[in-house]
Amino acid sequence: MSAGTGTAAGAGLDVDALARWMDAEGLAGEGERPALDRLSGGSQNELYALDRGGVRTVLRMPPPSAAASRVDGLRRELRLVRALKGTDVPHAELAGGDETGDVLGMPFYVMAAVDGWCPADSRSWPAPFDVDVEARRGLAFELVDGIAKLSRVDWRARGLEGFGRPENFHERQVDRWLAFLGAYRFRELPGLDEAAEWLRRNRPVHWEPGIMHGDYQFANVMYSHGAPGRLAAIIDWEMTTIGDPLLDLGWALLGWVGEDPEPDALSYIDLGGMPKRAELLAHYERVSGRSTADIDYYLVLANWKLGVVLEKSYAAFVHGEPVDPKVEAFGPMVLQLIGTAADLARSLPGKGN
Incomplete structure (x- = not known):
């Protein structure tokens, strides 16, 4: 995944709502607005790098135009990565997620950033x-x-x-x-x-x-x-x-x-x-x-x-x-x-x- 040129505002994300959710989840940088950068590399979902409190994570969510099947698929992924948390399976560990879509208008989850190559x-x-x-x-x-x-x-x-x-x-x-x-x-x-x-x-x-x-x-x-x-x-x-x-x-x-x-x-x-x-x-x-x-x-x-x-x-x-x-x-x-x-x-x- 590589950083793109899009901005959070351009993508229509409510950064203040995201910040409040991150506070409620106990994520690093309480009270701060996260810095967002759109990433390339997601075909079915949108990816954003989040920087807050010196910690870098990645947000994954369906695009606004996503069909119901794609939204359900994201919910399935969230359920899976929740189940894998704490196992010895190498993966981007879950930091938190919202199945409801109430926070950003779509279900999403936030995972640890992985420093590596594909x-x-x-x-x-x-x-x-x-x-x-x-x-x-x-x-x-x-x-x-x-x-x-x-x-x-x-x-x-x-x-x-x-x-x-x-x-x-x-x-x-x-x-x-x-x-x-x-x-x-x-x-x-x-x-x-x-x-x-x-x-x-x-x-x-x-x-x-x-x-x-x-x-x-x-x-x-x-x-x-x-x-x-x-x-x-x-x-x-x-x-x-x-x-x-x-x-x-x-x-x-x-x-x-x-x-x-x-x-x-x-x-x-x-x-x-x-x-x-x-x-x-x-x-x-x-x-x-x-x-x-x-x-x-x-x-x-x-x-x-x-x-x-x-x-x-x-x-x-x-x-x-x-x-x-x-x-x-x-x-x-x-x-x-x-x-x-x-x-x-x-x-x-x-x-x-």
Whole structure:
């Protein structure tokens, strides 16, 4: 996230009301008006840096034009970060939040500012990870470490009962995402049905529900500056639910179809020099206490599902809807993801093969 040029007044925020709320929450700088600066980097929500009492925090809220679904999504995020407060999961810890919208006209929450960097923003490894391959390996272990810690949070004890529907999670996946695709499908996607049938036949028999980020990858984490690599925060919780955390592991390993990562498997970062898949699976098992015996299923599902999700944005681009021009790159990417899912399914032994 980087500072923008907008002002709080221009955005229409009631800074005095915000200051009173911060006082009531016991946040630093009692009696002071916070200095606000609009940040770039929020796609679904607006972000503001707050400086008050020598403490820097970040405010996150939907824009005034947000649909009801977006507002409800922010409330879900607030519920989640409340549940994570005090855990060992790296995240921007909650300072306070308002679900009602009474303070600023929209629900919002304030979180600790994270001093770090995101691989998707830099598009290359910063020093020393650009040349120190051993240090770069540590970034992958840290990535897996974060999702392993998230998977072991006692979500029921943390008040997240009803946050998702873990019952029949895997039974719903294929039909749900095929229905999602059916709303905008405009071209053939080779391998789609073959991978879907394999997924139906090879669902995990035993799995344990947990908090699932939903889009876990290098693009949605931040690292502390310098070496050794240390995960500073998991970010972008919009798709989080209670489901199967091992799907997050499959998502994180999208570049590792085999033991060695494909250096250009991710469009935004080079995976050259990263650990072997077996090393990362062993680390995940040690930290999470979960078995990764069915990882191939999760890799097929992750590739297949991401292809379906990205196809929606590509369809909007093809039909001339106002989207980021970079979405054009999703066209071949979708075909590669679904093709990878089908190729992997063909190569694997399965219950129905």
